[in-house]
Amino acid sequence: MVQFITRRLLWLIPVVLGMTIITFTISNLVPADPIRAMAGSNARAEQVESLRHEWGMDKPLPQQYLTYLANLMRGNLGNSIRTRRPVMEDLKEYFPATLEVTLAAVILMVAVGIPLGVLSAIQQGRFIDHVNRIISIGGIAMPIFFLGLLFQLIFYRWLNWLPAQGRIDFLVSPPQHFTGLYVLDSILSANKEALLSSLKHLLLPALTLAVGSLAMISRMVRASLLEVLVCDYIRTARAKGLRNGQVIFRHALRNALIPMVTLLALQVGLLLGGAFLVEIIFSWPGIGLYAVQSMLAVDFPAIMGVTLLLVIVYVLVNLLADLINGSLDPRIRLG
Amino acid sequence: MKKFLMLLLVVILATACAPTSTPSAPVSVSPTLAPTQSERDKTLIVAFSRDPTTLDPAVYYDFEGQMVIDAVYEQLVTYKFDEAGKLTIVPKLAEHWDISPDYKEYTFYLRKDVKFQDGEPYNAEAQKLAFERMASINAGPAFMVSAYVDKMEVVDEYTLKLTLNGSYPEYLDILAGFWCPSRAVSPKAVSDHTVDGDFAKDWFRENAVGTGPYKLESWTRGQQIVLVKNDDYWGGWAGAHFDKVIVKIVAEASTQRLLLEKGDIDAIIFPLTNEDATALRNVPDVTVGGSPTNFMILMYLNTQIEPTKELKVRQALVAAFNYDTALNQIFKDTAVANSSPIPIGYPGYIEVKPKQDLEKAKQLLAEAGYPPKKLSLEIEFEEGNQTYRRVAEMFQSDLRTIGVDLSIREITVGAAWDLYGGGPEGGLKIFFDRYVPDNADAVEIMTALWHSKLGVINFTFLNDPEVDSLLDQAMATSDPALRAPLLTQINQILLDKAVAVIIGQQVQLLAWRNSVGGVQVSNLMLWGFPAYQAYRK
Numbered sequence: 001m002v003q004f005i006t007r008r009l010l011w012l013i014p015v016v017l018g019m020t021i022i023t024f025t026i027s028n029l030v031p032a033d034p035i036r037a038m039a040g041s042n043a044r045a046e047q048v049e050s051l052r053h054e055w056g057m058d059k060p061l062p063q064q065y066l067t068y069l070a071n072l073m074r075g076n077l078g079n080s081i082r083t084r085r086p087v088m089e090d091l092k093e094y095f096p097a098t099l100e101v102t103l104a105a106v107i108l109m110v111a112v113g114i115p116l117g118v119l120s121a122i123q124q125g126r127f128i129d130h131v132n133r134i135i136s137i138g139g140i141a142m143p144i145f146f147l148g149l150l151f152q153l154i155f156y157r158w159l160n161w162l163p164a165q166g167r168i169d170f171l172v173s174p175p176q177h178f179t180g181l182y183v184l185d186s187i188l189s190a191n192k193e194a195l196l197s198s199l200k201h202l203l204l205p206a207l208t209l210a211v212g213s214l215a216m217i218s219r220m221v222r223a224s225l226l227e228v229l230v231c232d233y234i235r236t237a238r239a240k241g242l243r244n245g246q247v248i249f250r251h252a253l254r255n256a257l258i259p260m261v262t263l264l265a266l267q268v269g270l271l272l273g274g275a276f277l278v279e280i281i282f283s284w285p286g287i288g289l290y291a292v293q294s295m296l297a298v299d300f301p302a303i304m305g306v307t308l309l310l311v312i313v314y315v316l317v318n319l320l321a322d323l324i325n326g327s328l329d330p331r332i333r334l335g
Numbered sequence: 336m337k338k339f340l341m342l343l344l345v346v347i348l349a350t351a352c353a354p355t356s357t358p359s360a361p362v363s364v365s366p367t368l369a370p371t372q373s374e375r376d377k378t379l380i381v382a383f384s385r386d387p388t389t390l391d392p393a394v395y396y397d398f399e400g401q402m403v404i405d406a407v408y409e410q411l412v413t414y415k416f417d418e419a420g421k422l423t424i425v426p427k428l429a430e431h432w433d434i435s436p437d438y439k440e441y442t443f444y445l446r447k448d449v450k451f452q453d454g455e456p457y458n459a460e461a462q463k464l465a466f467e468r469m470a471s472i473n474a475g476p477a478f479m480v481s482a483y484v485d486k487m488e489v490v491d492e493y494t495l496k497l498t499l500n501g502s503y504p505e506y507l508d509i510l511a512g513f514w515c516p517s518r519a520v521s522p523k524a525v526s527d528h529t530v531d532g533d534f535a536k537d538w539f540r541e542n543a544v545g546t547g548p549y550k551l552e553s554w555t556r557g558q559q560i561v562l563v564k565n566d567d568y569w570g571g572w573a574g575a576h577f578d579k580v581i582v583k584i585v586a587e588a589s590t591q592r593l594l595l596e597k598g599d600i601d602a603i604i605f606p607l608t609n610e611d612a613t614a615l616r617n618v619p620d621v622t623v624g625g626s627p628t629n630f631m632i633l634m635y636l637n638t639q640i641e642p643t644k645e646l647k648v649r650q651a652l653v654a655a656f657n658y659d660t661a662l663n664q665i666f667k668d669t670a671v672a673n674s675s676p677i678p679i680g681y682p683g684y685i686e687v688k689p690k691q692d693l694e695k696a697k698q699l700l701a702e703a704g705y706p707p708k709k710l711s712l713e714i715e716f717e718e719g720n721q722t723y724r725r726v727a728e729m730f731q732s733d734l735r736t737i738g739v740d741l742s743i744r745e746i747t748v749g750a751a752w753d754l755y756g757g758g759p760e761g762g763l764k765i766f767f768d769r770y771v772p773d774n775a776d777a778v779e780i781m782t783a784l785w786h787s788k789l790g791v792i793n794f795t796f797l798n799d800p801e802v803d804s805l806l807d808q809a810m811a812t813s814d815p816a817l818r819a820p821l822l823t824q825i826n827q828i829l830l831d832k833a834v835a836v837i838i839g840q841q842v843q844l845l846a847w848r849n850s851v852g853g854v855q856v857s858n859l860m861l862w863g864f865p866a867y868q869a870y871r872k
């Protein structure tokens with residue numbers, strides 16, 4: 001097991017290295033002069049050159065790349081051209097917000113998607129199955145940005161139940177900082193007001209983000225469960241006289257979940273991508289918002305930092321999925 | 336199953352606790368109370384689309400967070416519109432000033448009743464430090480010090496004398512512009528937070544201590560900037576003002592609109608698009624207001640490479656453009672017509688009202704040899720600008736009717752500078768942009784755009800000895816009466832040479848709730864309005 005994890009983590013090195021080469025090359029192929037843009041339109045030539053020197057952009061490209069790598073080893077992602085602070089600091093500030101909304105979406109996905117799928121499977125062909133099918137197909141088909149605007153219109157403009165943007169109310173201070181996840185921080189600091197406010201703000205973005213994946217998961221659970229339910233060992237279980245619930249949850253669902261975990265891991269990747277749109281629509285201050293603003297400012301160090309972070313998260317999530325699968329099914333246990 | 340749940344729990348906890356080392360987010364220990372109506376009434380909440388890059392007045396050289404900089408930091412002198420709508424320079428931190436007849440020595444007599452927000456006294460030493468700090472950090476508008484100031488002298492506690500390295504009649508304008516070198520920062524804060532002689536550059540990026548009416552309370556990136564009133568402000572708090580100002584960062588324009596319609600925010604300070612302006616005009620409790628800026632919207636024609644090197648081709652392009660449709664159908668409220676190279680009301684302004692004349696354009700092109708030669712052109716503009724795209728597409732289809740191919744290329748701001756750096760052959764062929772001057776001095780503006788050597792943004796790559804020499808003369812003269820005719824002459828040459836398709840001047844549109852009074856929309860502050868003057872009705 002330990003060996004397996006170590007091997008997988010070691011694989012991160014070539015992946016990250018390859019990634020930096022690709023992003024670095026693309027960044028520098030794009031015809032753009034971020035330093036000139038940063039200096040401002042009326043800046044004098046000498047000033048631009050001195051800035052270029054200060055940011056190390058006057059050196060040959062291979063040298064710039066090696067400097068970048070050397071800094072990366074020390075955990076330094078360089079300085080953002082736009083915010084003018086270390087990219088690492090920016091990521092630390094923006095990533096918890098993305099993590100919060102993604103986790104909330106995953107929880108919704110699992111807590112709603114799986115039961116919905118189970119329900120549809122055992123009620124196959126009945127009313128609840130049809131309703132679920134309509135919702136699921138709608139959820140999969142609806143683009144995230146449209147759904148986000150629709151939710152804003154319904155729940156904010158018309159019903160006035162939920163806020164349209166941000167992580168917390170204007171006049172409520174954010175909870176004391178522990179993890180950067182407002183909901184968790186509010187619980188840890190026993191701040192009831194901040195908890196309520198941040199939960200209210202979290203709901204719409206998380207729902208928007210989750211709907212597509214949730215629908216997908218519930219369809220997959222249904223299909224997978226139906227497949228398992230006709231297996232011999234299920235018949236055996238029933239023949240033993242086990243109760244229906246036990247058959248479904250202990251025998252059928254466990255086996256039906258294996259493909260689900262892999263799918264879930266892939267969905268987390270999709271969620272991180274979808275978070276870009278959700279964060280813009282709901283002004284959610286996460287790395288999606290940060291990345292888009294950085295791209296508009298041709299802020300190469302920031303863009304590379306975000307890409308790197310997403311790659312690492314993606315690899316880790318997939319590793320976790322493999323570990324979970326191993327614990328679900330001894331046959332694919334690793335190590 | 337149990338194992339699975341355990342693992343899931345572990346996963347969630349592990350990922351949740353990962354970034355615990357983040358040190359910097361604001362920590363509020365005091366229990367917060369639900370906002371009361373009166374608290375909301377005393378708070379001005381405005382929405383803006385993105386975070387400022389920096390709050391340091393010595394580095395600041397963009398639009399984001401203008402309202403914050405303006406509320407916290409003050410300059411020696413500032414612009415004001417008089418009743419006739421003309422700009423005049425008025426005192427701020429300087430009570431009055433003397434300028435030597437040769438425009439080389441500027442002596443400022445400072446207010447004696449000013450304190451920084453940390454209690455430090457404001458005096459000539461502090462003002463001198465602001466200049467030195469900007470020159471030393473050498474970012475943003477630092478050239479406004481380094482390219483002009485020779486030496487600074489503290490005459491007495493409240494008198495500062497600047498000696499310039501030449502005769503610069505426009506220097507007072509440079510000090511009065513929004514981006515200027517004279518915004519005073521607290522010397523104590525500078526010395527307390529200086530690391531390795533950096534003049535506290537890192538600290539001032541996200542902290543602020545100035546002399547202005549509002550103090551920076553907090554800045555939560557991607558969320559909001561909170562300002563609270565500075566009780567000791569020298570201007571006093573008589574009359575109606577807000578106690579607190581919150582700048583909310585709201586990325587999406589449609590979300591900003593929703594918030595304003597519902598009254599959750601008081602104003603949108605990011606320039607409105609036509610669509611948003613039209614929609615908001617129909618909302619009962621919202622005012623949409625605008626003011627023409629001195630931003631010129633124009634298509635720079637590259638005067639050094641074929642085919643736009645040919646005068647006849649350039650003239651044909653100027654004749655082929657449909658000014659009426661562009662202004663009335665596309666720019667609508669966001670621009671006013673002006674086809675002179677200088678903003679309306681500036682010295683040297685010539686009223687020109689070009690009309691589209693495709694026949695004339697065709698004729699001019701025939702004279703230049705197109706056809707039989709095939710004319711293919713390229714226009715470049717800022718990526719994602721919907722308005723510019725529509726204008727370019729209109730121009731493209733009009734040109735097609737007279738046999739000219741216009742290809743459209745959208746580029747980022749960074750890319751535009753990269754191409755400009757390559758000189759006339761660098762790739763900017765017809766660059767469609769707006770020009771944002773630092774201040775209201777006509778000679779400054781014209782030099783930046785059209786001087787072959789001193790022009791820092793000479794996007795047409797114009798190299799005209801006559802224009803250069805007239806600009807040199809205008810720069811050497813301090814008398815406005817002598818400058819105006821020179822400028823008129825320059826503008827006439829530029830029009831005759833058809834160096835650009837000049838469309839108009841940008842209008843800045845902001846929207847605010849009717850319950851807010853004292854909103855001053857002007858080109859003195861482009862993205863926002865002075866918070867100190869605003870109040871709740």
